[in-house]
Amino acid sequence: MVELLPLSNIEPQAVEALLDAAFGTDRFGRTAYRIREGVDAVPSLSFAAFVDGVLIGTIQCWPVAHRAADGTATPLVMVGPVAVRPEVQRGGYGRMLMTHMLNAAETGADGALMMIGDPExxxxxFGFDADATGEWELPGPFEKRRLLARAVNGHDLPAGAGMIGPR
Structure with a gap:
């Protein structure tokens, strides 16, 4: 049986060890880390999955913003990483974490959702696409087709050009 808990209840070292196992210790150079630099994860949208008392997966969400050239900032929530222990990947745990987070986001997100991920x-x-993100920029390299977004909780996606970064 899977137990889902708020990530804020989990020892940070255990989360970091899971992220190292899932993505490697060189993950800190990725563009996603630059986007959310200096901010804390959103507690109400970040979760951990346990099976038989063992941490097997996490999802984190971050307060970021789309900043247009005119200075207008639109709040967004960056989804990810979604991490699952390599030995139990493809067991549906990542999908379970995403579904749980999306359910929480329907009432608790203070902005539309965005992520860097596999569009297929x-x-x-989960209904993410790149339709609105074509003119968005990130503070590092990324594949345009992998910059995804989804409206949620009455929050529309910002239109047009803008830089995505921490709030």
């Missing part, structure tokens, strides 16, 4: 997977199962 996150589009098919």
């Amino acid at each position: 997977y996150y589009g098919r199962f």
Whole structure:
């Protein structure tokens, strides 16, 4: 049986060890880390999955913003990383964490959702797409087709050009 808990209840070292196992210790150089630099994860949208008392997965969400050239800032929530222990990947745990987070976001997100991810997977199962993100920029390299977004909780996606970064 899977137990989902708020990530804020979990020892940070255990989360970091899971992220190292899932993504490697060189993950800190990725563009996603630059986007959310200096901010804390959103507690109400970040969760951990346990099976038989063992941490097997996490999802984190971050307060970021789309900043247009005119200075207008639109709040967004960056989804990810979604991490699952390598030995139990493909067991549906990542999908379970995403579903749980999306349910929480329907009432608790203070902005639309965005992420860097596989459009075939996150589009098919969770409704994310790149339709609104074509003119968005990130503080590092990324593939345009992998910059995804989804409206949620009455929050529309910002239109047009803008830089995504921490709030």
